[in-house]
Amino acid sequence: xxxxxxxxxxxxxxMIVKANGTSELLQEEEDAMSIFSPVMQLxxxxxxxxxxGLVSVQGECRPLLACGRQIGAIRPDVAKCLLNYPQxxxxxPDAFTxxxxxxxxxxxxxxxxxxxxxxxxxxxxxALRGWRDECFNVWADFGVEPLFKMERSGVTLLGxxxxxxxxxxxxxxxxxxxxxxxxxQKRSIDKPTYPGMMDTMVGxxxxxxxxxxxxxxxxxxxxxxxxxxxxxxxxxxxxxxxxTETERGLHANTEFVYDLExxxxxxxxxxxxxxxxxxxxxxxxxxxxxxxxKYKLTSVxxxxxxxxxxxxxxxxxxxxxxxxxxxxxxxxxxxxxxxPQTTS
Numbered sequence: 001x002x003x004x005x006x007x008x009x010x011x012x013x014x015m016i017v018k019a020n021g022t023s024e025l026l027q028e029e030e031d032a033m034s035i036f037s038p039v040m041q042l043x044x045x046x047x048x049x050x051x052x053g054l055v056s057v058q059g060e061c062r063p064l065l066a067c068g069r070q071i072g073a074i075r076p077d078v079a080k081c082l083l084n085y086p087q088x089x090x091x092x093p094d095a096f097t098x099x100x101x102x103x104x105x106x107x108x109x110x111x112x113x114x115x116x117x118x119x120x121x122x123x124x125x126x127a128l129r130g131w132r133d134e135c136f137n138v139w140a141d142f143g144v145e146p147l148f149k150m151e152r153s154g155v156t157l158l159g160x161x162x163x164x165x166x167x168x169x170x171x172x173x174x175x176x177x178x179x180x181x182x183x184x185q186k187r188s189i190d191k192p193t194y195p196g197m198m199d200t201m202v203g204x205x206x207x208x209x210x211x212x213x214x215x216x217x218x219x220x221x222x223x224x225x226x227x228x229x230x231x232x233x234x235x236x237x238x239x240x241x242x243x244t245e246t247e248r249g250l251h252a253n254t255e256f257v258y259d260l261e262x263x264x265x266x267x268x269x270x271x272x273x274x275x276x277x278x279x280x281x282x283x284x285x286x287x288x289x290x291x292x293x294k295y296k297l298t299s300v301x302x303x304x305x306x307x308x309x310x311x312x313x314x315x316x317x318x319x320x321x322x323x324x325x326x327x328x329x330x331x332x333x334x335x336x337x338x339x340p341q342t343t344s
Contacts (some may be wrong), residue, residue, distance in 0.1 A: 058075050063095045078125065078249070108147060109148040116150065136205055162254070163212070167259075184289065202220050226260070241328075
């Protein structure tokens, strides 16, 4: 049986080189899920790649190295494709290395864009069918000089870290001051990912060239018509992070979270066509909403984190509270720093 999170980091160090990602291993994991509460099951699903021992369902991943650092992980299906571009991605038996001759931000960005454009034309990878014409920066260390930018839909193919922002919009009771309702959005049916599903009131990826706070202000206006003056009252509430695998690839996500207390008469309104509508959910019904099949899986950690911070999920209500907290804050930075280095 796969280990619980209280021991998984010890096991991961072994499983990186020993686990084979077979269907038998996944079946054992599925059987084990029945002992967890619904919210814990979802958080484990949000961290499926971690639970698999950092091994894809397809088999071992190869590190992607750039400028002497690991910046990503390449699944076997993507590796087969990248072998056709040795002038950009230099292969070895245990890694892919971004060509050192691509020695600037622009050179690396342009070369990777040409590869992704070609792969998109060939239509061989699911992720690129959701092409966004929007770029994310890729860092060795977030907040310092980025190494390159790349098309948003391709980040899961290279297993690079992604950063985003979420605004938890809520109202308080006039009687006791506690959280009363939480606003959620219904994503547009035309969205390339998770169409028509319930989601955080406002959320978006950190696009190239913008810091988290500016992205928060931009997304607040575009997704929910929140004025800049109101959005600026949002309180930074830390981050959540998770590491999951889907058919589109590997999602190593860190989300910057902002709490925004809203006036009782405020009603969000979408400006960019990416949201079908909004609903104010009573806080007592919010966990049921989040654990339903209608809620976007990769936004579940943000919602659960809010309920923890505001005292609605406690050690008394969740027997595996300590493990739950760890699943909200997977140490991605340390993982990418300590991922087994190669001699390539």
